[in-house]
Amino acid sequence: MKLINPFKPTAGMIPPVLIGRKTALDDFVDGIDEGPGSPSRLMRITGPRGSGKTVLLTELGEIARKRGWLVIDTTSDENIQDSIVRQLVKQPSFPVTSVKASVPFLSAEATFNQPLAEDDFRETLERSVQDLTDKNKGLLITLDEAQNVNREQMRRIASCVQLLIRKRQNIAFAFAGITTGVLDLLNDDSLTFLRRAKSEELRSIPLDEVSGALRATIERSGLEIEDAALDYATKATAGYAYLTQLVGYHVWRAGRQHAESSPRITLQDAEQGVRQARQDFDNAVLETALAGLSKPAIDYLLAMTAAKGASPTREIAERMGKPAADANTYRRILISRQIIEATAPGYVAFSIPFMRDYLVNNRHAILARYGVDESQGL
Ligand SMILES: Nc1ncnc2c1ncn2[C@@H]1O[C@H](COP(=O)(O)OP(=O)(O)OP(=O)(O)O)[C@@H](O)[C@H]1O
Ligand SMILES: [Mg+2]
Structure with a gap:
């Protein structure tokens, strides 16, 4: 049987199993x-x-x-x-x-x-x-x-x-x-x-449904998956539709490498696949969103990472050290680019899943692109 990757990590593509709908x-x-x-x-x-x-x-x-x-x-x-x-x-x-x-x-x-x-x-x-x-x-x-x-x-x-x-x-x-x-x-x-x-x-899809769909899709394609690997892959999707396909795709690919000797996807395969999925996600979604932003717009986003949920716009301006009207200019640009959204008057939040984590983890490298040495702060 020819093994063909069943997952579809592409915008608008119908997934092998439509989960949670x-x-x-x-x-x-x-x-x-x-x-x-x-x-x-x-x-x-x-x-x-x-x-x-x-x-x-x-x-x-x-x-x-x-x-x-x-x-x-x-x-x-x-x-x-x-x-x-x-x-x-x-x-x-x-x-x-x-x-x-x-x-x-x-x-x-x-x-x-x-x-x-x-x-x-x-x-x-x-x-x-x-x-x-x-x-x-x-x-x-x-x-x-x-x-x-x-x-x-x-x-x-x-x-x-x-x-x-x-x-x-x-x-x-x-x-x-x-x-x-x-x-x-x-x-x-x-x-x-x-x-x-x-x-x-479309909130996050319950993980038990994600898990069932991942297993069914993998088994239908001719591979199998260990319970621990399935658990690991499922958690990494965070119930987010695009990541279910990306994680599925890369985990499946890792498993196929040894399909001749064993068709069973191991925890190690899952770990490798998830790493690649997150990397693809970072490049395709998060980096694309940040590409071409001006320095103050990036500062605005970084200032938002101080809050876990929605950020008060007043505090963002304070953190940026800019008058509220200036900060508001960048707020509008970021909303029009659909990177952030106004959740209530005076509050904004990230529109893209994992954006906050990404900014926190890569803050140094992102600022370096604008010639800023992290030690000097914002
Ligand atoms: N219910 C689902 N179960 C599993 N995978 C899904 C489901 N819905 C969508 N996907 C997968 O998620 C990815 C994104 O789907 P889609 O393009 O429909 O999202 P979107 O909300 O329209 O995104 P955008 O806002 O960028 O247009 C695709 O790879 C698709 O196959
Ligand atoms: Mg769409």
């Missing part, structure tokens, strides 16, 4: 089956980077597709309305005549270069969803990276979705993004309707 998926299945008005037809997925938001959106799409629904995936870095209309029109089942009659720009060689009028968008969406509902199908729209969405576009989508639900049409809308960015979005007065969305906050 049973309730969310069951809720969504109910939402589709229960009909218009079911709360789970509106879903908000939030969590830090690498917590599995994109994968969960994809799985919701699979569920909808299996029930004959049309699924349109969008992300906030495109014009969402254009993208939805373009994907609707592409469908072979698109109700051409009725929509074309009312949306003149769709006829002939319509180009989508000019911005779409709000009415045209509404009309196209309504007709398509009406047509799908008549055929006992429906439409799921997913939106990824929702924290960066253009408010006006979100408002338009939300108002169309709201109207279609009120007309008892088969429409579902699932949006995913970084927690505080999405909560911030929902504070917008024109988006109150979306506050009703069922919330799935």
Whole structure:
């Protein structure tokens, strides 16, 4: 049997076992089956980077597709309305005549270069969803990276979705993004309707589920794992989705090296794999986030490490020896780069798991890049 590494440590890739999402998926299945008005037809997925938001959106799409629904995936870095209309029109089942009659720009060689009028968008969406509902199908729209969405576009989508639900049409809308960015979005007065969305906050996955999934994945691939090795690998994931794949991937690789003589992954393999996984994580996630930051922005992050949880911004400014207004400039830059987030007025916390540990452990080397000798302090 050819041994192929089953783990998928890549953003957006469906993992071999989807861990800890049973309730969310069951809720969504109910939402589709229960009909218009079911709360789970509106879903908000939030969590830090690498917590599995994109994968969960994809799985919701699979569920909808299996029930004959049309699924349109969008992300906030495109014009969402254009993208939805373009994907609707592409469908072979698109109700051409009725929509074309009312949306003149769709006829002939319509180009989508000019911005779409709000009415045209509404009309196209309504007709398509009406047509799908008549055929006992429906439409799921997913939106990824929702924290960066253009408010006006979100408002338009939300108002169309709201109207279609009120007309008892088969429409579902699932949006995913970084927690505080999405909560911030929902504070917008024109988006109150979306506050009703069922919330799935992707917190850490219970370790017993991680352990079961690691073992099942490894055994299905043709290797085995010692209990102590499994325990060690499981703890190293901290229940964080991306790390479950990275740890699984490297631990499996360490075990494969001796698969000819023994297919059993040992504690030593697990230790080696975890070391590599953490190194990959540091390089791919943590270092990438820090790359290109100015010295004061780094100082801001280092000042935050004094607190284990959320840091008061006032204390950060004090520690940096800067006026609050200056510190605030760096706070804003770091929030926009999604390295930190405001957890409450006057408080910030790291948005990326393990960032604090990394800064504490590598403080010296990081400051040295800016020509600072650690002995001189901040
Ligand atoms: N439920 C899960 N069980 C196991 N692994 C998962 C799960 N969800 C996601 N993963 C894995 O975690 C990694 C990150 O997943 P994903 O890209 O969906 O995260 P994300 O929250 O969208 O991240 P980002 O904020 O960077 O977009 C991928 O390697 C994926 O295979
Ligand atoms: Mg994602």
